[in-house]
Amino acid sequence: MKRLRIKLISLLFVLGLFSGLLSVPAGAASNVPLSDLSQVTHREAVLLMTDLGVIQGKTDGTYAPKENVDRATMAKLLYGILMGETDPTSFSSVDTGLTDIAGNWAENYIKYCYSVGIISGKGNNTFDPDGVVNVASAAKMLLVTLGYDAVDRGYASDPLWADNITRDADALGLLEEINQYSFEPLTRDNAAQMIYNALFAYTRTPDYALREGGQTIVGYTTNPTTLGLEMFGLLRYTILVGDTSATQGPPTVSYFSISPRGSAISDKAGIMGQIRSGQAGFAIGPELAGSYAVLYVKGEYSLSAGGDSIEKLTLEKIYSSTLSPQPLRVLGSSAAGVPITGDAAGISLTSPGGANTAYLARLDSSPAYFINGKAATLAEANGAASVRGAMVDLLDANGNGKADMVKVTVKETGILTGDVETRWVDGQEQVRFPGLSGLSDWTDGSTVIGGRGLKKNDGVLVVKIGGTTYVEEADSVSGYAVAVGSENGALLKMDGKEYRASGLLTGKVPGWSGVSGNYVFCLDDNGDIFGAVAVN
Known part of the structure; x- marks a missing residue:
């Protein structure tokens, strides 16, 4: 018998993303909590988009990640990227010639996007605002938003238009983590991720040359700035977390990299100082020591004299709710x-x-x-x-x-002498682990991660990091064990395989009598035995 468990390093990343190791105080971000956030695949993208005001939740407090995006909604999303909080009624007088948008809730958003060539009609002077947007169409809209010309790139009036869109969308990274085919309806979950990808893509500027009949696009210049930086002053700021174990003073944090590329840091707003002093609106737990996290911040920039790189960045604001640890390689x-x-x-x-x-x-x-x-x-x-x-x-x-x-x-080991118990006192969970040193009495449940539901005789591996204790069920093997003595220090053999005592122990293996018989053996991460339970 062998029971698998989540390795600690993976567990920390998961907990950091979904259980608030990086805590954000109420009111730190502009978005309201989404009741179905646990069902969202692209959680980080959704949170950032809601913080920026590009995407909103539903009126019932949900995000509805599996719902499809219609054409009217896509027009509003694109308007939010390019025009921000500008009143859309300022475009009410734009004549598009579209016959089916009058009175639609998104009429003015559609008029703007149509007038600048981001979106097009469906033919016969119609737009079909309630029709769903497929992945290819959404990618086309974002590519035009980034600066590509739809006709020049073969997105329109070309029998290979879908292939042309996919070619450029792949090149710019728009389809990263999008788990849908080109002609499938775009879900709200994937819409957030696709827009997220677009915000961190570098914009393009068409290069023109005079040809017979007028100017012709002959290529594109990749700008040194991303769409998010140009529209929102949005920067992706990566911090390296150092020692967080000090009983006094803030954790050590140093910046690691920042996009866009080629940039120097001008931290006039004192972002790093705010992080170190704990005033930045979030707390960095010791669980992140030796890893890095990504912040999304607002900043201003200036270009170099040649206009081909960022010369100076001034960080102004942290979108703190999107702070989340990123898995290292x-x-x-x-x-x-x-x-x-x-x-x-x-x-x-x-x-x-x-x-x-x-x-x-x-x-x-x-x-x-x-x-x-x-x-x-x-x-x-x-x-x-x-x-x-x-x-x-x-x-x-x-x-x-x-x-x-x-x-x-370096973990500690133990075997439970009774079932794990939980109780609630004044709205706070308490938990105890019979037989575990330091946890056998009632303990504040918020300081213990994992271990609920474990039973008597289960083997556990325990590690304390900062003020949090992590309890995970150990692997185990069972069968008839034959006592042996070998040069490599093996204690016993089971099913032809030799097992040694764990190096995490300070003495003999608890529960092992040295007499052959049927046992359940608890194993550490190295596959060595740290405990035995005799089976009658």
Whole structure:
């Protein structure tokens, strides 16, 4: 019998995204809570779009991610990107020649988008505002919004129009994470993601040349600014979280990168100072130590003299509700002494140029080390990593293929002596884990993640990071065990496989008598035994 569990590193990312490790105070963002946010696939895109005011929830407080987007709604979304809060009635006098939009709630949005060539009719002077938008049509509208000419690029009056749209949409990244085909109706969930992709795409400017009959587009210049920066001053700001374990003072946070490319930071608004002092409208928990998170901020920019790059950025505002941890590229993850199957060459944990090949991933020039969420020295990290059963994660934060973060996780082990219990006192959950050190008495449930529903004799792995304790069910194997003594320190053999005692233990394996028989064995992350339960 073998029960699988979520590995801690993945669990932290999931919890950070969906359970508020990065807490945001009420009123920090402009959007109201969406009651069905748990059903949204592209959660980060939806939250950002609602913060910007581009997309709104339904009147019943839901987002309705699976509903399709109609043509009238798409016109409103595009208007929100390009015109913001400008009163749409200022376009009421525009004559489009469309015969089926008079009196429609989106009439003025449609008139604007039609007049600037972003959207087109359906033929016979109609627009069909209630008709659904398919993925290809939405991509075409966004490509034109980004600066491409629909006729020049073959989006209109071309038998291969859908292929032409897909070609350019793929090139600009508009279809990333869009899990629909070109002619399927676009869902509200995917609409948010597609607009999100467009906001972080670089805009284009047509290049013209005089030809017989007038000016002709001969190419496009890629601008140094994204659509989101031009329309909203929107910047994607990446921070690297350092040591958060200090009992006094704020967590260490340093910026890592910022888009658009080629930019220098001018943090006149003191964004980093606000983050460090805890005044930025969110809290960074120690669970994020050694990882990075993305903020979406408002900023102003100035171009270089040549106009081909950003010269200065001034950060003004944080859209704090969209702060969320981003998964780092994991080059390898392993218990100590077991080779990591990463895609980099065999250089050691101990130094960027060392000869030890226990960890098959190359370290960056100045890697940061963390033990259970706390910043550590190289010597401390090596000491913790030498414990058999400790987990070592080699993480690439800057995308250069080398590990610039080394996270060592050393867990405690235990076997429950009774079922896990929960109760509510004055509206607050309390929980206790019989037989677990430090958790056997009633404990504030908000400080304990996982472990609910576990039963007597279940094996658990526990780690405390900051003020939060994580409890996960351990893997287990069962069967007839034969006591052995081997040179590699094996205790027993089951189904032809030898098992050793976990290096996380300070003494003998609890519950193992040394006598052959039927047992359930609890395993650490390295597959070694930390507990045994005899089975009659």
